[in-house]
Amino acid sequence: MVTKPMTNTVELARELAQNGIATNAAKTDSTASFPEASIKALGESGLLGLMVPKAHGGKEATIREFVDTVSEIAASCASTGMIFVMHCCATHVIKNTLDDAAAAPILRDIAAGKHLTTLACSERGTGTHFYASHSTSKKEDGKYLLSGEKCFVTSARYADSYVLSTQAAENGGPLATSFYLVEKSDKGYEFQGDWNGLGLRGNESCVLKLNDCAVPADRVLGEEGAGVGFAIATILPLFLIGTAAVYTGIARAAYEASCAHVKDRHHKHTGDALADLQTIRRSIADMKVSVHSTKAFIDSIADIFDESPETPDLLIQLMEAKLLSTKTVKEVTMNAMQVCGGIAYSGALPVERYMRDGLAGSVMAPTSDVLADLIGKSALGQPLM
Numbered sequence: 001m002v003t004k005p006m007t008n009t010v011e012l013a014r015e016l017a018q019n020g021i022a023t024n025a026a027k028t029d030s031t032a033s034f035p036e037a038s039i040k041a042l043g044e045s046g047l048l049g050l051m052v053p054k055a056h057g058g059k060e061a062t063i064r065e066f067v068d069t070v071s072e073i074a075a076s077c078a079s080t081g082m083i084f085v086m087h088c089c090a091t092h093v094i095k096n097t098l099d100d101a102a103a104a105p106i107l108r109d110i111a112a113g114k115h116l117t118t119l120a121c122s123e124r125g126t127g128t129h130f131y132a133s134h135s136t137s138k139k140e141d142g143k144y145l146l147s148g149e150k151c152f153v154t155s156a157r158y159a160d161s162y163v164l165s166t167q168a169a170e171n172g173g174p175l176a177t178s179f180y181l182v183e184k185s186d187k188g189y190e191f192q193g194d195w196n197g198l199g200l201r202g203n204e205s206c207v208l209k210l211n212d213c214a215v216p217a218d219r220v221l222g223e224e225g226a227g228v229g230f231a232i233a234t235i236l237p238l239f240l241i242g243t244a245a246v247y248t249g250i251a252r253a254a255y256e257a258s259c260a261h262v263k264d265r266h267h268k269h270t271g272d273a274l275a276d277l278q279t280i281r282r283s284i285a286d287m288k289v290s291v292h293s294t295k296a297f298i299d300s301i302a303d304i305f306d307e308s309p310e311t312p313d314l315l316i317q318l319m320e321a322k323l324l325s326t327k328t329v330k331e332v333t334m335n336a337m338q339v340c341g342g343i344a345y346s347g348a349l350p351v352e353r354y355m356r357d358g359l360a361g362s363v364m365a366p367t368s369d370v371l372a373d374l375i376g377k378s379a380l381g382q383p384l385m
């Protein structure tokens with residue numbers, strides 16, 4: 001496989017992932033606790049500033065660097081990888097759509113590792129259709145008062161800000177939405193419940209309840225009432241490739257753990273290793289081909305994103321990347337569970353964690369069902385919406 005040489009940023013991510021983040025991953029999963037030490041380490045290394053312009057002290061990464069960095073982190077701890085993707089996507093929105101004067105201090109804090117941000121778009125009422133909202137906004141005395149409920153807010157109580165959507169204050173509707181930056185210090189919101197998911201157990205993806213949460217007018221992201229187009233143009237592309245990188249990283253980790261286990265595990269009565277069995281080698285080969293071909297596909301789309309972002313069907317290709325990565329992670333982690341046998345099932349290996357983490361891929365928005373339908377419509381020349 002032809003790979004590009006790792007940049008300093010990706011090397012830094014690998015070093016941190018293998019020597020720090022990986023050490024915390026099992027405990028993060030077993031206790032369903034937010035990976036505070038790992039996020040702190042990402043902050044101290046400067047990696048939380050991955051998407052921040054150099055002018056504000058950040059790394060101003062390319063999309064390819066973003067993908068490779070996320071993959072390295074997610075291969076070590078998928079929860080940390082997903083928290084990082086939400087942070088980078090929200091940073092990207094702040095950078096591109098918040099008023100410059102309001103954005104500058106936040107971007108500097110992000111680059112200095114002092115500010116974690118996230119996306120708060122999903123609602124129970126609209127489910128996987130994250131671009132639609134039932135929450136409301138009204139304008140009073142130059143401020144916006146936000147009310148409603150967001151669900152699955154990754155990093156919930158640990159984030160310093162939230163890129164959050166509601167119906168627009170004027171002429172609002174489920175698809176006529178506005179986006180705001182809610183800061184931790186704002187009044188009028190609270191978190192409910194704890195996150196106890198099947199996988200991505202460190203995510204702290206909780207419910208955020210808004211009750212006339214007051215946001216100043218200079219924290220509107222983009223145009224008031226920017227709606228679905230804002231979500232599609234500003235959030236979706238980076239989110240699709242970022243989550244694809246998470247699942248590709250998990251799949252690689254499952255493949256590598258399986259190789260290590262089948263070489264190490266010997267049956268005493270024959271002296272053979274699992275690796276000496278043809279059926280095991282066949283499964284290992286299938287896993288390798290899936291991991292490598294998925295990575296090559298995602299890398300190629302990341303390069304198009306960097307070099308020709310105006311490519312007409314780039315968004316569809318990004319959807320294909322996410323859909324493929326979620327199929328791959330399911331297939332590879334299921335294969336890993338089979339070749340590693342009862343020992344994997346017992347929880348003695350990280351493989352069952354990879355499987356649980358990977359299963360989030362097809363149910364997180366946009367889900368595999370939704371993506372497949374959109375990709376099918378595009379292939380058949382039908383309108384997407």
Ligand SMILES: Cc1cc2nc3c(=O)[nH]c(=O)nc-3n(C[C@H](O)[C@H](O)[C@H](O)COP(=O)(O)OP(=O)(O)OC[C@H]3O[C@@H](n4cnc5c(N)ncnc54)[C@H](O)[C@@H]3O)c2cc1C
Nearest residue numbers: 119120121122127128152153154200205363364365367369
């Ligand atoms: C671990 C985790 C972390 C998350 N973090 C965040 C976050 O930080 N921020 C955030 O905003 N959101 C987040 N989400 C929310 C996520 O992106 C989805 O919005 C949420 O998972 C939708 O779940 P639901 O059960 O309401 O889906 P539902 O909408 O009830 O969907 C259930 C099923 O129906 C299918 N379905 C629904 N509509 C259609 C359709 N039109 N066509 C075909 N099939 C359809 C779906 O594919 C799915 O299989 C997170 C979710 C998870 C699991």
